Amino acid sequence: xxxxxxxxxxxxxxxxxxxxxxxxxxxxxxxxxxxxxxxxxxxxxxxxxxxxxxxxxxxxxxxxxxxxxxxxxxxxxxxxxxxxxxxxxxxxxxxxxxxxxxxxxxxxxxxxxxxxxxxxxxxxxxxxxxxxxxxxxxxxxxxxxxxxxxxxxxxxxxxxxxxxxxxxxxxxxxxxxxxxxxxxxxxxxxxxxxxxxxxxxxxxxxxxxxxxxxxxxxxxxxxxxxxxxxxxxxxxxxxxxxxxxxxxxxxxxx
Amino acid sequence: xxxxxxxxxxxxxxxxxxxxxxxxxxxxxxxxxxxxxxxxxxxxxxxxxxxxxxxxxxxxxxxxxxxxxxxxxxxxxxxxxxxxxxxxxxxxxxxxxxxxxxxxxxxxxxxxxxxxxxxxxxxxxxxxxxxxxxxxxxxxxxxxxxxxxxxxxxxxxxxxxxxxxxxxxxxxxxxxxxxxxxxxxxxxxxxxxxxxxxxxxxxxxxxxxxxxxxxxxxxxxxxxxxxxxxxxxxxxxxxxxxxxxxxxxxxxxxxxxxxxxxxxxxxxxxxxxxxxxxxxxxxxxxxxxxxxxxxxxxxxxxxxxxxxxxxxxxxxxxxxxxxxxxxxxxxxxxxxxxxxxxxxxxxxxxxxxxxxxxxxxxxxxxxxxxxxxxxxxxxxxxxxxxxxxxxxxxxxxxxxxxxxxxxxxxxxxxxxxxxxxxxxxxxxxxxxxxxxxxxxxxxxxxxxxxxxxxxxxxxxxxxxxxxxxxxxxxxxxxxxxxxxxxxxxxxxxxxxxxxxxxxxxxxxxxxxxxxxxxxxxxx
Numbered sequence: 079x080x081x082x083x084x085x086x087x088x089x090x091x092x093x094x095x096x097x098x099x100x101x102x103x104x105x106x107x108x109x110x111x112x113x114x115x116x117x118x119x120x121x122x123x124x125x126x127x128x129x130x131x132x133x134x135x136x137x138x139x140x141x142x143x144x145x146x147x148x149x150x151x152x153x154x155x156x157x158x159x160x161x162x163x164x165x166x167x168x169x170x171x172x173x174x175x176x177x178x179x180x181x182x183x184x185x186x187x188x189x190x191x192x193x194x195x196x197x198x199x200x201x202x203x204x205x206x207x208x209x210x211x212x213x214x215x216x217x218x219x220x221x222x223x224x225x226x227x228x229x230x231x232x233x234x235x236x237x238x239x240x241x242x243x244x245x246x247x248x249x250x251x252x253x254x255x256x257x258x259x260x261x262x263x264x265x266x267x268x269x270x271x272x273x274x275x276x277x278x279x280x281x282x283x284x285x286x287x288x289x290x291x292x293x294x295x296x297x298x299x300x301x302x303x304x305x306x307x308x309x310x311x312x313x314x315x316x317x318x319x320x321x322x323x324x325x326x327x328x329x330x331x332x
Numbered sequence: 333x334x335x336x337x338x339x340x341x342x343x344x345x346x347x348x349x350x351x352x353x354x355x356x357x358x359x360x361x362x363x364x365x366x367x368x369x370x371x372x373x374x375x376x377x378x379x380x381x382x383x384x385x386x387x388x389x390x391x392x393x394x395x396x397x398x399x400x401x402x403x404x405x406x407x408x409x410x411x412x413x414x415x416x417x418x419x420x421x422x423x424x425x426x427x428x429x430x431x432x433x434x435x436x437x438x439x440x441x442x443x444x445x446x447x448x449x450x451x452x453x454x455x456x457x458x459x460x461x462x463x464x465x466x467x468x469x470x471x472x473x474x475x476x477x478x479x480x481x482x483x484x485x486x487x488x489x490x491x492x493x494x495x496x497x498x499x500x501x502x503x504x505x506x507x508x509x510x511x512x513x514x515x516x517x518x519x520x521x522x523x524x525x526x527x528x529x530x531x532x533x534x535x536x537x538x539x540x541x542x543x544x545x546x547x548x549x550x551x552x553x554x555x556x557x558x559x560x561x562x563x564x565x566x567x568x569x570x571x572x573x574x575x576x577x578x579x580x581x582x583x584x585x586x587x588x589x590x591x592x593x594x595x596x597x598x599x600x601x602x603x604x605x606x607x608x609x610x611x612x613x614x615x616x617x618x619x620x621x622x623x624x625x626x627x628x629x630x631x632x633x634x635x636x637x638x639x640x641x642x643x644x645x646x647x648x649x650x651x652x653x654x655x656x657x658x659x660x661x662x663x664x665x666x667x668x669x670x671x672x673x674x675x676x677x678x679x680x681x682x683x684x685x686x687x688x689x690x691x692x693x694x695x696x697x698x699x700x701x702x703x704x705x706x707x708x709x710x711x712x713x714x715x716x717x718x719x720x721x722x723x724x725x726x727x728x729x730x731x732x733x734x735x736x737x738x739x740x741x742x743x744x745x746x747x748x749x750x751x752x753x754x755x756x757x758x759x760x761x762x763x764x765x766x767x768x769x770x771x772x773x774x775x776x777x778x779x780x781x782x783x784x785x786x787x788x789x790x791x792x793x794x795x796x797x798x799x800x801x802x803x804x805x806x807x808x809x810x811x812x813x814x815x816x817x818x819x820x821x822x823x824x825x826x827x828x829x830x831x832x833x834x835x836x837x838x839x840x841x842x843x844x845x846x847x848x849x850x851x852x853x854x855x
Binding site: 108112114126244245268269270272296 | 436692727729731732733739740742743744745746747748750751753774775776794796797798800809812
């Protein structure tokens with residue numbers, strides 16, 4: 079809960095959006111968003127290469143001042159560049175007005191029990207055999223330590239029941255057949271015109287030159303089991319989503 | 333066969349004026365834009381033995397896009413952020429370094445890049461991002477003169493490799509994403525004074541202004557950011573022009589928008605328009621026609637023709653009569669959904685509902701095309717033309733946007749299709765027929781330009797950092813080396829002290845390769 083306190087502190091100390099009560103500002107911010115932000119954050123601001131911006135939660139802080147700071151100056155250590163030189167402060171405030179206007183704040187409230195979900199994740203679902211949370215878990219799938227900050231509950235639910243709907247780039251499936259006829263299937267770590275690097279379910283790392291194997295193929299599908307819809311009851315799914323949505327990573331000092 | 337042989341000899345003689353085994357003197361290797369080297373010490377039988385010789389690292393952020401020049405035992409190469417270098421060809425050690433910080437207010441759409449030098453005698457010519465053209469001494473890097481081409485506050489910037497023709501240096505501009513009005517300029521090589529300017533967006537002095545609704549011509553785009561080619565016999569220079577502005581929203585610029593998305597043929601001495609051919613009238617998909625306009629004497633439907641060919645971003649391969657500008661044929665080389673073909677009158681046969689919308693429209697090729705700006709290569713020995721292509725589609729969106737001088741002005745955007753990632757390919761096409769002889773598939777969209785040699789090879793590189801050699805006749809990969817940096821610039825080749833070298837820029841490194849120094853390797 080410490081995070082919320084920190085967030086509020088920032089919201090109270092930083093500058094406020096001068097257009098906060100101007101209904102035209104969000105409309106003016108829309109074309110700016112489509113031109114400058116949509117290439118990474120998606121045409122509907124629901125994310126893509128960059129995070130989903132419709133959740134109302136942002137990794138660099140949730141206040142208007144936090145958003146202004148990230149848009150104006152960029153986010154260190156990420157691909158987010160600065161936009162102050164191109165947009166100027168008034169356009170950035172209009173952009174923030176637009177982002178606020180499309181924020182959904184999770185229309186489907188998280189109703190599950192996060193502690194029950196925690197148990198399902200590590201026991202019945204065996205999710206931890208492929209996903210890492212903190213320092214615990216497997217290495218095959220995407221790390222989930224902060225997934226509750228970057229993905230909506232609805233998105234998390236979809237990721238469990240419809241595994242290929244929006245596969246995380248770089249987690250495609252590689253199948254190699256060696257010259258002695260052995261078939262090896264794994265999750266992509268690298269793939270180029272001449273070679274592939276991948277990891278199998280035993281977390282064994284492979285690297286093959288395409289010229290050294292009988293066949294090598296990449297498929298845009300996930301190796302994650304696709305039977306969770308059947309395995310879990312509706313209530314259990316809600317619990318699991320509640321657990322994932324609660325994963326917000328260690329508190330970082332700003 | 334005999335006729336082919338004759339044609340070949342004639343074609344090679346035409347290119348021979350600036351063709352010397354030990355040099356690389358202009359962007360396209362010869363003024364026809366072939367990127368073909370007669371060096372054959374490295375060939376299909378021994379290319380697998382190629383080994384690195386030296387690596388030069390700029391230490392500057394950003395990746396090389398430049399075609400290096402080579403002469404007098406030195407290599408000359410421009411780098412991002414207004415850096416340039418003179419290197420010792422034998423060791424890769426720096427002889428001189430030029431740098432000029434870019435003014436903060438410079439508008440650059442697509443990276444702070446530069447595509448290389450031009451040379452006349454001992455004078456190098458390069459552009460700087462802040463819309464300046466300069467002449468430099470090749471031995472020292474000393475600036476001899478510097479000319480302001482345009483005002484940066486209007487959104488102009490420069491990235492092109494200049495082209496020297498006679499006593500002039502020709503350049504094109506960038507800035508169509510900032511509402512500029514494009515042009516091609518010629519400057520006196522000795523003084524830097526402008527000789528002529530050709531506006532690629534027709535204005536009041538040009539009847540073509542009728543193809544621009546209202547005053548949209550004033551910010552009509554039509555950038556000219558890739559180097560043109562030159563036919564000394566016809567005394568014409570050929571240059572490709574970019575998209576109209578705003579890119580994928582044609583609402584504010586009704587009409588064909590001449591001379592955007594076209595090849596223009598200009599009288600070299602006056603800059604007057606001899607002819608134009610517009611590949612994409614009223615473009616709404618950002619299909620610049622800036623790709624190399626390569627000059628090839630070939631046979632089309634049984635007729636010998638002096639042709640100019642182009643693999644256009646819009647997905648079609650075009651062959652034009654380069655004396656008249658008449659379309660000989662156009663043929664798709666990749667998946668095309670926006671047009672059903674090109675009619676004999678030269679206009680594309682449009683498919684309905686392919687224009688960008690508020691909600692988004694899926695079109696193929698995607699943003700950036702098919703073949704974009706990456707340098708192409710023509711090998712007269714295989715009679716194949718080599719170029720890269722991005723294979724796939726994108727969603728095109730338009731949106732309202734008000735124009736403000738010097739500000740990003742696109743009024744549109746695009747998005748990838750998550751379930752259909754784009755991939756890449758290298759094509760080998762017969763220039764006179766458009767027949768695809770081979771296609772080498774790539775896992776991601778291509779990044780680098782091409783080089784072809786009399787050794788029966790095609791050299792290129794990829795996004796993942798490989799530089800590679802393919803068999804020019806079959807497309808079969810024969811050699812590769814992982815450089816650790818995306819290869820964007822096209823490789824070049826030259827002889828030094830009896831050995832053939834291949835130089836390729838990867839990331840921010842310049843690398844050279846040669847065969848091992850063993851008696852068996854030398855031919």
